[in-house]
Amino acid sequence: MPDFHRHVEQYKVLIAQRQYDQACHYFIEHLDKPTVQGIGEPCLMRASLLEMLFPDGVENETGLTEPANNIFVLAALPITYGLTGGYPGKAVPLYERHAKICKQQNAMESLAEAMGNHSKALRQTGRFREAEIIALKGLELQRSVGKRMKEAVNLYWVGTGFAHRGVSDGRPFAAMDRSIRIFQKLLADQSEAVTNTFKGQSAIWFGNYDEAEIYHTRAWELSKAREGTDFADQQTVTKVLSASSRMLGEIEMLRGNYAKALEWLEITEVHTANMDFGEEILPHYRVMAELERRQGNFDVAREWLAKSWARAERGPYRLYNVDSYNILAELEDSCGNKAAAIDAAQTAYQLAWCDGPPYAYQRGLDDAAAKLASLGGTLPTMPAYNEAAFEPVPDVLINPQDEYFE
Secondary structure (H helix, E strand, C coil), X not given: CHHHHHHHHHHHHHHHCCCHHHHHHHHHHHHHHHHHXXXXXXXXXXXXXXXXXXXXXXXXXXXXXXXXXXXXXXXXXXXXXXXXXCCHHHHHHHHHHHHHHHHHHCCHHHHHHHHHHHHHHHXXXXXXXXXXXXXXXXXXXXXXXCCHHHHHHHHHHHHHHXXXXXXXXXXXXXXXHHHHHHHHHCCCHHHHHHHHHHHHHHHHHCCCHHHHHHHHHHHHHHHHCCCXXXXXXXXXXXXXXXXXXXXXXXXXXXXXXXXXXXXXXXXXXXHHHCCCEHHHHHHHHHHHHHHHHHXXXXXXXXXXXXXXXXXXXXXXXXXXXXXXXXXXXXXXXHCCCHHHHHHHHHXXXXXXXXXXXXXXXXXXXXXXXXXXHHHCCCCXXXXXXXXXXXXXXXXXXXXXXXXXXX
């Protein structure tokens, strides 16, 4: 840590001198790996350090003159926004700027590498159709530049997107299974663990809890073996431990094993705090709220939901808000507040609509519709999906017949 703080101070000196390109080079050499792979203070400082390269604010141009430096920071900062704190809404315009300069500079590898995370940020804010287009284009581009590891990363974003919108023809798991096969053949077991968390989440959405437990247990065991070792990327280890413990807790809750669920969720809370991991802090709040509701602790459940909304709305994390409003509908129904339950379910339905089916958050939509039907509430009138408003979805094979085909 003394070396890290010394490098931070030297970086700030270069910023103060308005030597932005030199500062960027210094960041890449001395601060990039500690902040993108570490946990605790280095991780939590990454966004603010990168923002210093934007003297007039991140909505304006950087202070950089070298195209390669702009390409670096316009990808590094939005990815950071998605990991620490949680600001997908701030990330999207930066990804768009990154894509523009990559195309101008013919930097196709950098463009391809960012597209999976770009698609994730779009999906989290409810822009499902655009997210799928970007994810599939990224997958195609990774194959064209020959980056197998990055192809596998894009595959789990593609598969997760399919799962979010309720695609039930096998494509979500075909994408993630291929991703795992690539990681296994390249001996990238920590990346395999990441994919297992996404695969397990998808299995939960489809109601396959025993299957989900297998995936999350595998992810947990792979990452637990790396925790606190000399393995460099402790941040990815922490992300997987956060996600797998939260979903193992959710599975136990859904089975009615509330004490075991709480054990797992307490573990989640510790790991998410190590990097302010918004993508897992919010689901953790949601599961805690539902766990308390199921045990009749309605006031405590409301407290967890309040935490969830405050954080989700600043993101904005539209999909997490859907889940929270669906829980609120159940909570109000449990308290005998029928009108409030209907209002919450209608809000969840409207948020889950996104671009409209088939580009909607299907699980959230189904849960809200089922609740409204049980309460005699009416479905909100929503605009139909407009195919003509979007560019065509690229025709990309999910599992081509090559050495990774099965």
